[in-house]
Amino acid sequence: MGIRILKAGMLTTVQDLGRTGYQSQGFSVAGVMDVRSFKIANLLLDNPENEAVLEFTLMGPTLEFTSETIIAITGGDFQPTINGNPAPMYTAIYMNRGDVLKFSSARTGSRGYIAFSCYLDIPVVMGSRCTNLKSKIGGLKGRKLMDGDYIGFRIKRRYLPFFLSRTLDLDEFDQEEATVRVVMGPQDKMFSKQGIETFLNSEYTVTSDFDRMGCRMEGPYIARKENADMISDGIAFGSIQVPAHGKPIVLLADRQTTGGYPKIATVASVDIPKIVQRKTDHKVRFQAITVQEAQKLYLEEEKELLAMRSQIHTPCKEVLECRLVAKRLTKLLTLANETQQ
Amino acid sequence: MQNKMKILTAGDSSILIQFGNTIDPAINRKITATVQLMREQHINGVTDVIPAFCSLLINYDPRVISYEQIKRRMEGLLKIDVAAGDTRKRVFEIPVCYGGEFGPDIQNIADHAGLSVEEVIQIHTSRDYLIYMLGFLPGFTYLGGLDERIHTPRLANPRIRIPAGSVGIGGSQTGIYPMDSPGGWQLMGQTPVKTYDPERKVPILVEAGDYIRFVPIDLEEYHRIKALVDQNEYQCVVREEG
Numbered sequence: 001m002g003i004r005i006l007k008a009g010m011l012t013t014v015q016d017l018g019r020t021g022y023q024s025q026g027f028s029v030a031g032v033m034d035v036r037s038f039k040i041a042n043l044l045l046d047n048p049e050n051e052a053v054l055e056f057t058l059m060g061p062t063l064e065f066t067s068e069t070i071i072a073i074t075g076g077d078f079q080p081t082i083n084g085n086p087a088p089m090y091t092a093i094y095m096n097r098g099d100v101l102k103f104s105s106a107r108t109g110s111r112g113y114i115a116f117s118c119y120l121d122i123p124v125v126m127g128s129r130c131t132n133l134k135s136k137i138g139g140l141k142g143r144k145l146m147d148g149d150y151i152g153f154r155i156k157r158r159y160l161p162f163f164l165s166r167t168l169d170l171d172e173f174d175q176e177e178a179t180v181r182v183v184m185g186p187q188d189k190m191f192s193k194q195g196i197e198t199f200l201n202s203e204y205t206v207t208s209d210f211d212r213m214g215c216r217m218e219g220p221y222i223a224r225k226e227n228a229d230m231i232s233d234g235i236a237f238g239s240i241q242v243p244a245h246g247k248p249i250v251l252l253a254d255r256q257t258t259g260g261y262p263k264i265a266t267v268a269s270v271d272i273p274k275i276v277q278r279k280t281d282h283k284v285r286f287q288a289i290t291v292q293e294a295q296k297l298y299l300e301e302e303k304e305l306l307a308m309r310s311q312i313h314t315p316c317k318e319v320l321e322c323r324l325v326a327k328r329l330t331k332l333l334t335l336a337n338e339t340q341q
Numbered sequence: 342m343q344n345k346m347k348i349l350t351a352g353d354s355s356i357l358i359q360f361g362n363t364i365d366p367a368i369n370r371k372i373t374a375t376v377q378l379m380r381e382q383h384i385n386g387v388t389d390v391i392p393a394f395c396s397l398l399i400n401y402d403p404r405v406i407s408y409e410q411i412k413r414r415m416e417g418l419l420k421i422d423v424a425a426g427d428t429r430k431r432v433f434e435i436p437v438c439y440g441g442e443f444g445p446d447i448q449n450i451a452d453h454a455g456l457s458v459e460e461v462i463q464i465h466t467s468r469d470y471l472i473y474m475l476g477f478l479p480g481f482t483y484l485g486g487l488d489e490r491i492h493t494p495r496l497a498n499p500r501i502r503i504p505a506g507s508v509g510i511g512g513s514q515t516g517i518y519p520m521d522s523p524g525g526w527q528l529m530g531q532t533p534v535k536t537y538d539p540e541r542k543v544p545i546l547v548e549a550g551d552y553i554r555f556v557p558i559d560l561e562e563y564h565r566i567k568a569l570v571d572q573n574e575y576q577c578v579v580r581e582e583g
Contacts (some may be wrong), residue, residue, distance in 0.1 A: 020400070021388070021389055022389075022479075022545075023389050024476060024549060026392055026393055026476050026479045026481050026545070026549070028521075029389070135478070135479050177463070183350055183351075185350045187349075231362065233359075233391075233394075233395075234357065234390075234392075234396065235398070236398065236400065238352055257391050257476045259556070263351070266353075268350065268353055269353050269354055290349045291352075294352065295403045297353075298354075298403050300405070341563065
């Protein structure tokens with residue numbers, strides 16, 4: 001009862017929102033890179049917010065289902081097919097035993113997600129099921145998935161109400177340019193005025209040096225003030241550090257807990273998906289917003305997710321039309337009956 | 342110290358409290374005490390903390406607590422003189438088998454210092470090292486207070502694999518590798534104790550604010566302790582002082 005990994009793809013791991021509470025001991029949080037796509041995948045199946053999913057990168061996996069379950073696919077478009085036929089994304093899909101779900105390379109975006117209504121049978125390690133590749137803990141044996149792996153399901157949950165309503169608009173990841181909003185700091189004071197201006201008014205290019213730890217960018221040199229030595233401190237998700245070479249590196253899910261390079265700004269949570277769904281040579285511009293604005297955006301996104309939740313719990317148009325037809329028919333029949341009498 | 346403290350933004354879900362700009366045991370103690378106080382007070386919405394040498398990063402959930410709220414809360418908390426009078430000290434005794442195959446660089450360290458290997462070991466084991474912070478790897482300790490006489494530059498060519506438990510010196514720092522890892526430190530010995538064990542109920546032995554004291558052991562003792570460790574029967578000696 002579960003899924004067999006026929007082909008693992010480039011980098012497919014079990015992830016959730018990450019292993020929090022242990023950073024003071026040196027454990028990276030890990031967890032999904034694109035929190036929004038992750039949340040939508042679970043939401044489509046009424047899963048708990050933090051239920052574990054598969055995250056795949058640039059080249060997706062091929063999975064065989066050894067039992068029925070319902071799934072949802074979100075994130076970049078990896079051109080999914082089920083038994084050779086195109087499969088919808090951002091939609092609850094019923095999978096039968098023996099079905100083969102195949103992903104190709106990422107047409108748009110660079111990371112995709114699959115959530116399962118029957119929940120992946122992965123042990124909880126230190127409060128999370130996520131894979132921490134560096135510490136080799138969590139997920140499937142602390143590593144990325146390999147061809148031939150098998151992951152079971154924890155429960156049988158093959159029915160979801162309002163099944164036909166469980167489809168949402170796709171998030172688009174096909175833009176090759178993105179404006180990413182950032183909150184300046186914590187070490188913006190270590191950069192010269194000119195350095196800050198360069199950072200906020202230049203175009204930066206995503207390099208191939210881009211993994212779950214961070215995204216290194218190429219572009220104009222960001223100048224620091226002189227004698228800008230700093231003592232290592234904690235790193236947040238989306239921190240943009242600028243080492244002596246003057247080029248920004250956005251620190252992501254597998255970031256080290258602490259680091260000694262000054263961090264000019266931190267990407268707003270709602271815009272981190274824009275970064276993690278980039279590909280090599282894509283362009284990024286940074287725009288400064290206040291922490292209050294960033295938090296407002298965060299709460300607005302929460303509201304949007306709530307609206308999605310209620311949308312998929314409302315009977316869809318087809319069902320409503322059927323109901324309307326049934327109502328009219330009932331009326332007609334009653335009328336016909338009465339006339340006969 | 343109070344007026345040097347700064348609360349900085351680190352995005353919409355973290356703040357960074359800067360306690361000072363130097364590596365100083367008194368500043369570090371204040372951070373350890375603040376983390377302790379935060380645990381006791383259990384601030385709703387705080388999801389994680391990362392204490393470092395002279396700063397504390399706090400992750401929070403903006404759905405539960407806003408930037409202004411957490412800032413105000415922490416400003417209040419920082420006014421409490423938490424560290425005053427607290428001189429308690431927890432010292433973990435870490436047995437180390439120096440030299441031989443466990444410490445291939447100990448002669449380098451001795452040569453660099455112009456001392457004998459015995460003197461290097463004597464110096465390395467003669468004081469308690471404050472754990473300023475953990476980071477880099479799970480359970481990797483940043484220790485303060487290495488005697489200047491045995492400061493040794495890192496290897497020109499880092500090793501691809503340093504075994505877990507290795508004890509070494511990198512510049513002005515000394516420490517233990519908690520897991521197999523690449524690294525450029527000069528290796529002086531190895532401890533049979535697992536400072537990180539994902540299978541253990543408490544995977545990491547020590548916390549920031551604790552101290553480590555290295556205790557020299559011979560190869561025979563190393564294997565005796567190793568056998569106990571492998572059976573989960575070894576308890577590190579912990580001294581409580583003050």
